[in-house]
Amino acid sequence: MTPTPETQTQDRGSAISVRNLRVSYGEREILHGISFDVLPGETLVILGGSGSGKSTLLRTLVGLERPTSGEIWLGGKNMATITPKELDDLRKTIGMSFQGSALFGSMTVGENVSLPLKEHSPLDDSTIEIMVRLKLDQVGLAGYENYMPAQLSGGMKKRAAVARAMSMDPQILFFDEPSAGLDPIIAAGIDELILKLKKAFGMTCVVVTHELASAFLIGDRMILLDRGVIVANGTKDEIQVSQQPRVRQFLDRIPEPELKDELSYLQMLIGDDATARK
Amino acid sequence: MAFTEAVGRTAIDQFAYVGQLARLTWRAAVAVVTGPRQGAGLRYRRALHQAMAVGVEAIPIISLITFFVGVILALQSAHELKRFGAMEFVPNAVALSLTRELGPLMTAIIVIGRSGSAFAAEIGTMKVSEEIDALETMALDPVQFLVAPKLVAMLIMMPCLTMWSDFMGIAGGAVFGILGAGFTISSYFRATLDALLKEDIITGLIKAFMFGMVITAVGCQEGLMTGLGSEQVGRSTTTAVVKSIFVVILVDLGFTALFYFTSPN
Numbered sequence: 001m002t003p004t005p006e007t008q009t010q011d012r013g014s015a016i017s018v019r020n021l022r023v024s025y026g027e028r029e030i031l032h033g034i035s036f037d038v039l040p041g042e043t044l045v046i047l048g049g050s051g052s053g054k055s056t057l058l059r060t061l062v063g064l065e066r067p068t069s070g071e072i073w074l075g076g077k078n079m080a081t082i083t084p085k086e087l088d089d090l091r092k093t094i095g096m097s098f099q100g101s102a103l104f105g106s107m108t109v110g111e112n113v114s115l116p117l118k119e120h121s122p123l124d125d126s127t128i129e130i131m132v133r134l135k136l137d138q139v140g141l142a143g144y145e146n147y148m149p150a151q152l153s154g155g156m157k158k159r160a161a162v163a164r165a166m167s168m169d170p171q172i173l174f175f176d177e178p179s180a181g182l183d184p185i186i187a188a189g190i191d192e193l194i195l196k197l198k199k200a201f202g203m204t205c206v207v208v209t210h211e212l213a214s215a216f217l218i219g220d221r222m223i224l225l226d227r228g229v230i231v232a233n234g235t236k237d238e239i240q241v242s243q244q245p246r247v248r249q250f251l252d253r254i255p256e257p258e259l260k261d262e263l264s265y266l267q268m269l270i271g272d273d274a275t276a277r278k
Numbered sequence: 279m280a281f282t283e284a285v286g287r288t289a290i291d292q293f294a295y296v297g298q299l300a301r302l303t304w305r306a307a308v309a310v311v312t313g314p315r316q317g318a319g320l321r322y323r324r325a326l327h328q329a330m331a332v333g334v335e336a337i338p339i340i341s342l343i344t345f346f347v348g349v350i351l352a353l354q355s356a357h358e359l360k361r362f363g364a365m366e367f368v369p370n371a372v373a374l375s376l377t378r379e380l381g382p383l384m385t386a387i388i389v390i391g392r393s394g395s396a397f398a399a400e401i402g403t404m405k406v407s408e409e410i411d412a413l414e415t416m417a418l419d420p421v422q423f424l425v426a427p428k429l430v431a432m433l434i435m436m437p438c439l440t441m442w443s444d445f446m447g448i449a450g451g452a453v454f455g456i457l458g459a460g461f462t463i464s465s466y467f468r469a470t471l472d473a474l475l476k477e478d479i480i481t482g483l484i485k486a487f488m489f490g491m492v493i494t495a496v497g498c499q500e501g502l503m504t505g506l507g508s509e510q511v512g513r514s515t516t517t518a519v520v521k522s523i524f525v526v527i528l529v530d531l532g533f534t535a536l537f538y539f540t541s542p543n
Contacts, residue, residue: 062415088417095415102412104404116416118320168416 014073015040015172015204016061021070023053023060030056032228033070038172043198043205045219045236047250050210052225055099058176058208062096063087074172092120095165099177101157103149103164109136110145113164120168135163138200139193155186162193173197175207179214187214194218212251216240224250299495299525302421302502306429306494309422325427332393332428333435337442340388344376344443347384348450351375356459365459369466370473372451377478381444383530386489389436390522394497397428398518401501402511410502425498429491436490437483444482481537488533489526496522 016038023031030053038044048054059065061072063079072079075090082090103112113132117123123131136142139159149157158178165173178194179187191214198205198218209215215222215236222239224232224247231246232239239247248254313321355371401424404410413420448470455461461469500518504510 059411064411064414091415091417096412098408098412100407102408104409104412105407106400115320115418119416119418164412164416 013040014038015042016206017071017073018061019071019073021057021060021072022068023056023065024068025056029068030228031060034225034228034230035070036223036230036233038204038206039221040204041198041202042220043194043207043218045215045222046206046208046225047210047212047215047222048208048225049250051227053228054208054210054225055176057225058174058206061206062094062174063091092116092168093170094172094174095168095170096174097158097161097165097176097178099180101149101161103157103160105149107149108145109141109147109149109152109160109163112149112160113145113167116164116167131167132163135167136160138166138197139163140189153186154182155189158182158190159193162197166197170203172204172206175205175209177209177211178207179209179211187211191217226250295499299492299499302425302499303429303491303495305421306425306498309419309426310430313422313426321423321427324423325430328427328431329435331396332389332431333439336389336392336435336439339392340385340439340443341446343388344381344384344446345450347380348372348376348447348452349454350450351380351447352451352454352459356454366469368455368459369448369451369461369469372455373448373470373473374478376447376451377444377474377482379482379530379534381447382440382482382485382489383526384447385436385440385443385486386493386526387523389432389439389489390493390497390519390526393432394493394522395515395519397494397497398500398504399511399515400424401498402504402514403508405502405504406506406508406511420502425494428498429494432490432494433487436486436493440482440486441479444479477541481533485530485533488529492525492529493522496525 014037018037019035020033021031021035022029022033034057036044046054046057056065060067061074061079067080070080075093077086077090079087079090103109104115107115110129110132113135114128117128117131121128132145133142136144139162141156141159141163144152144156144160149160152160162173162175175194178190182190194205194207195218197203205218207215207218219236221235222232223230224239226246232242232244234242240251242248242251351372352368355375356365356368359365359367359371401410401420404424410420410424413423448467452461452463452466452470455466456463497518500514500521504514
């Protein structure tokens with residue numbers, strides 16, 4: 001497994017470099033100084049259980065949360081210190097597919113996909129119309145321009161959200177739980193779509209998921225988050241054979257040991273898990 | 279000690295809330311004036327759509343309610359004026375009450391119920407379903423995209439609706455005046471025009487403009503402050519209606535006092 005990088009600048013060649021990242025909600029720290037890199041063209045899967053901080057990490061990477069400290073280097077800029085204008089410019093080079101699709105319910109699928117183009121590009125309406133058809137075709141939704149999001153199934157909504165995320169031809173695509181809430185067949189279709197897009201456009205992808213099958217299918221590298229720290233960072237083969245206890249527990253689906261008494265429960269509540277579970 | 283502490287904390291919270299409303303309105307106003315030309319057509323269409331929803335679609339219910347309010351005002355004033363043999367002042371009472379006070383206020387309350395609540399529900403639902411986050415990740419400012427078109431629509435439509443309310447209320451008063459107080463159509467409207475001063479209508483429209491600003495700010499702010507979970511949308515909507523009515527009454531009080539003390543008469 002690759003060692004955790006600790007340098008304070010963006011590694012040459014990295015699409016994203018995260019250094020000693022700390023994120024808090026009020027007094028509560030969620031991410032406790034994590035560092036990792038995402039290489040261009042690779043798919044990094046961020047694994048972790050509920051409450052591990054993986055969604056917070058993703059939200060921070062796209063600028064929806066501000067770090068308490070640390071650095072996020074993306075496109076040569078440190079997202080922790082850039083101005084709102086620079087952040088907006090940076091956001092035009094990335095795409096994000098949300099867990100619940102987040103399509104605008106008052107707009108058709110075509111209007112959803114065309115929105116970033118109409119707002120940010122100088123293209124005329126007929127060119128935008130062609131681009132929308134192209135993007136929808138790429139995600140397997142050709143002909144659905146005039147449908148409302150409410151008329152689509154869960155899998156189709158996810159595809160439409162991917163088409164919208166791709167509308168500005170981003171360099172990096174972020175996916176939050178792409179297969180959550182979908183049946184295995186539809187989820188496999190979304191995995192296949194991510195692989196297809198990566199192969200066709202060589203895009204860098206960052207995927208947050210807790211679906212192991214999906215993670216091992218689409219990921220080149222993985223990091224496992226546990227209670228706000230990275231406990232493993234490596235290729236999928238390295239993760240597969242890792243003997244790190246939390247990795248094994250996660251991969252082998254071993255439940256948390258039951259707490260024996262009241263004192264252990266109180267120790268767990270104050271975060272002293274090691275003592276609590278002894 | 280605990281009581282004074284609670285009063286102090288509540289006062290600070292309320293001042294902070296007013297500050298949030300002012301900041302949101304300022305950001306939306308700045309977005310209207312300095313928004314990028316790119317995508318301006320889209321925002322213009324959104325403002326037009328909002329103007330239809332806020333204004334044009336509200337005309338039937340506003341017409342009906344203010345017409346009845348006009349009849350009620352005429353009946354109530356006639357009840358007292360009859361004792362003094364001054365029934366000829368019914369048009370004055372109706373026209374002045376409506377244009378200065380009840381026209382803008384009734385319109386605002388109806389608009390709060392129809393549109394202020396809708397603003398909070400729409401933005402709150404978007405917040406819960408991550409659509410606001412999606413806007414931000416697409417480098418779109420939610421205030422510019424969502425709040426600014428609503429503000430423009432409201433600032434244009436509130437004075438228009440208020441003028442229409444004034445007219446419908448006066449028409450309601452005229453029905454009683456003609457059927458129950460011995461006026462003809464022309465004598466009633468002549469008496470109304472004689473009673474009204476330009477200032478009466480202008481002060482009402484200034485209030486309507488301010489109410490439009492308040493309703494937009496409270497509705498959108500409550501929507502943006504919606505917490506996690508769909509039940510929070512319902513809570514935001516209710517809070518938006520209650521707070522909007524309260525703030526509108528406060529603004530009304532403030533402007534009525536201002537006009538009273540600054541009026542030359």
